[in-house]
Amino acid sequence: MATPILEVTGLYRYFGGLPAVRDVTMRVPAGERRLLLGPNGAGKTTFFNLIAGDYPPSQGEIRIFGQNVTRKSANQRTQLGMARTYQIITLFPKNTLLHNVVISLVGLRDIRFNPWSDLRRQAALWDEARATLALVGLEHLADRTVSETSYGERRRLEIAMALAQKPKLLLLDEPLAGLSADERQDVQRLLQSIPRDVTIVMIEHDMDVALAFADVITVMQHGQVVVEGSRADVVADPKTREVYLGH
């Protein structure tokens, strides 16, 4: 069996003595679409943040692409080929969409340490950013500032910034949250167009879209994994029902 893209073993994270993530173990093989489900406060976002490296786990091990990254910083993990979007949108609101994507591109290039070369003159970067925006259908808004765009457009920009980095592992934190029906379809189509060599782990509450999209589903509650399996298995499992209806 090939090395899993993401492998998490016995992961714990405490906040002030309270466990937010408890003994989570998970393997995500290459190309899989994995969905994380669970009620609010189940620890999904904390789990994401642990994988992304925002803070270290209290216990346990994280491997991406077969490499132990438990003690590696967020930016080091990104350099390995991981990208993420945020639940609460964090962009640079005063800059243009294009600029935002360029910043994303620069993150993986040595020019980020260059104190001299004018970023505005790096035509290749700007072209690539424009192409990425085209991918998510935002090229016509490239020169708008983020603050002038709609919520749905920002969501797509979030995804564009992640895709711009050509990740092999993509973490999507509620990419559909707060979107209108039309926008949902746009984003859904966008997600489906992502090639299979990108492994995706996604948190999402919209069951219809998510279930249609996912290969394997993990249900979390109280920081623990409750059920894990294929779509059909999880839907059929009584514990899933308990998690959702019990509350």
Added chain:
Amino acid sequence: MRFSAFNALPRLLVFAALLAMPWLVTSDYYVNIASQIVIAAILALSLNLLIGFGGMISLGHAAYLGVAAYLTIYLTAHAGFGHLTGAVIAIGATTVLAMLFGYLALRASGLGFLMITLALGQILWGVAYRWASLTGGDNGLGGLKRPHPFGLDLNDPIIFYYFVLFFLAIAVWCIARFIQSGLGQSLQGTRDQPRRMRALGYNVWLIQWLSFVFSGFWGAVAGLLYAYYHQFVSPQTLHLTTSAETLLMVIAGGTGTLLGPVVGAALVVILKNVVSAYITRWLILLGVIFVAIVLFMPEGLVPGARRALRALRGSSRTDTVAEASSIAKDGA
């Protein structure tokens, strides 16, 4: 990107005024004041790199001014080094100090960062005060003769003025490039969204540290010129009040702009040195001006004046305004 005439004009005017200055005034005294403004402006610009573009409020920037000045005078006037060697070592060693201070200060952020820089500055002040055998203690260190680079007699106030103005021009140029460079843009990203930047693959700490060192380097250049100008340095140069004054120059002029620190430097230097001859309680006036700036132009004099100008021009030219604002934000 095009630069609109609207946006470039004030800068051109300021630059022309700086160039023509010695011919506009009646006494060498004013030329010397202008030299001091220019030196203070270089220091303020370097601090602005941290504050305006990096969001790191430092209260210890006098460290680089003072250490470079001490080293320059000590090396050239007391340790027998030549002017060029002395200058290179002074700036080099001060930059190395910035590396160390950056390493320590960037352990914290926000108020913690401010306090570490303050504390490091005060430690240097204490060392300068106490290590009298090297620094002359509170009596200070003097005896430096101004150099004659390329046959220029820097004892002539006008030549000296153009000499420091040349350095200001280089500093503005380098800093303007820096702001638009990959590192500069990354720094501005870490200021606005450090966590996001990390997720995008940026080593936030390293970017801040490199910028810190870059800022320290320009602080050292200001220190070198300070030593040439005053030919004397004492612990007061390193004191918290110098750091605070520089911080106030930056904030009053407008953080995150190129012109702001220059205007702020002019304001403080003129009040302290020129206005004090006419108004005994000039310090009250300075305080009142600071309060007034906050009340009427909380973003600082330069951005505030820009805003006022824009308002005067009315809404008929909204497109130009939008562009101007985007450039201003990019770090004009």
Added chain:
Amino acid sequence: MPRFCILLSTTVLAVLALTPAQAAEPLKVGFMTVRSGALAAGGRQMEEGLKLCMDEHHGEMAGRKIDLITADTAGQPAVTKTKAQELVERDGAQVLIGPLAAFEALAIDDYIRQTKTPIISPSAAAEDLTQRKPNPWFVRAVGTSAQAHHPLGEYAAKDLHYKKIAIIADDFAFGHEIAAGFQRTFEENGGKVVQKLWSPLNTAEYGTYITQIDPDVDAVFAAFAGGNGIKFLSEYKNYGMQKPVLGAMTTVDEGILKRMGNEAVGVISAGWYSAAIDTPANKKFVAAVRKAYNADPGYYTVGAYMACQFLNNALEQVKGDISNKEAFMKALRNVNIPESPYGPVKLDKFGQPILDITIRKVEKKDGRLQNVVIKTYPAVSQFWTYGADKFLKSPVYSRDWKPAK
């Protein structure tokens, strides 16, 4: 036409040294004081002393009107230099009086040499200004740091018969120099400095230092400047300390003595001046100060007053003609005032006054604290009894001059 007159007076007539014509043109004197910041109190006293002297001469010296231009250095060396430039280059000052602090005087030392501007120091006491780095354009109207404390060391050993003394002093050059001068003569006369405590100039409270004082000493020599004397003495008393205190001139200077209470009574100090000196010249001076400012003159008041008198004396020697700076400087170095608040004053070849040093004791008299004179050492040189050559060859007075035993 007026321009022609000026031209005439400054060139042709000046060469001929026809003084009456010069009376038309006022002499510009730049005065550097401190009006803002921590040293403002001393600055104000200097202004008062200077004004008194100017008024005494009705704004005229040797027949020339004096045009006094005052500048605030804020007590900062960098500003001091700018202010010197302002006075000399912009306002055309021909003579400077000031500045207040030694580090200010040192900050403009090079500038004074470059511009060859005669300067009279009304307060800066740093030894080297008239010793190892004498500036030909500089004279001082006050004693050096150690000048008054050489006699005090001898007095403590010979007259007070103290054997063991602890020194506590401000940890900066002025304190170092005072302490070293005192220690030198005290130990040469059989005493022993058993402890030296150096408190930073900005020490918040002296409890930590007071409680370290060796309980076996005969007395404590406390050398403080500015307001530190006030803090130290009141704390000293509150800690129940009984050992007698010797002070430096500035520890119980009249400028702060007026703010002290009983804790200061009995402190013996030395100085080149005391408001209680019983001579007609001083009585007249003190009465004038008391009338104008309702306070006894101290270090800064009398320093500035005397600097102004030096100027007057030198101007009279050159009959108001300052166009020949070298000649004026020579006259300034040649100042000889037989009667002054200080007593008789003349200068040595380094530009440093030779002064009567008084040993004073704080007593309550006429409802106020006064430095009552208990002994006078006449005509004391900055080199004490060592002579310039021997003195200048011995180690510089510094913090590490000689460790305590």
Added chain:
Amino acid sequence: MNFWIIQGLNGLAFGSLLFILASGFSLIFGLMRIVNLSHGAYFMLGAYVGLSAIEAGVNFWIAILIGGGAICILGGVLERFILRRLTGQPLAQVLVTLGIAFIIADTCVWIWTGDPRPVPMPSELTGAFRISHLAFPIYRLFVIGVAFALAATLWFLLERSRLGAMIRAGVDDLPMARAMGIRTSLLFTVVFCLGSALAGAGGVLAGPILSVYPGLDTDMLPLALVVVILGGVGSLLGAFIGSLIIGFIYSYGQALFPDLAYVILFLPMVLVLTLRPTGLFGRQAI
């Protein structure tokens, strides 16, 4: 042995003084996130006002109230008309609070002439308290007592009173406090007045030990910052323990390492902050 006792007492007394100085600063920062760089100036102005009151014949205890009251009013006015508009703008806060500090400092030189002035001690507290051959000033013992009483009062105020409940709600989550119907606008003014009053009264109280002089403000401000940062920002307990630690470092440090006297406060601070950037008792990043 005597050395350790007496320097310990010195440290305790100085730490107490620092707490009186820093408590108001900490209170204001904790709730309002305002770094009030005028705090040192408030302290100095309070001392001057108290001094003038005493010289006008008022008794020492009333003078403390007058000093505190004057600064309380000053702080309230400044909060209402200036600082209020600057929420979340740290740079503007730095500029305006330092500007106000300049104005106050120079005004003090103007009014009180710049002479260093001791604040007279109440006669019942002069002199030294003696046990065997140890002597310690009574006034300092008194200051220690005041600091502990103040700490207890502030603790009670914050933890047990209605005002305290509102302040704590505001510190924890401002929008939530507002939603719960707490008049945060008034709360801010009250807290700022309280913090200012503590500075002013503290100035009078410290006057007999520190005396008043131009520059007292800039001598004291870094100390307040050191205490608050070292203890952990906005934590009253942190400020209290931080004050005592600084007090001990100050007295033992100056006695044991006289050569380090000039840097004795800042060296440990750099060490602590580089090892523990949130301060000794701070929980969150600052």
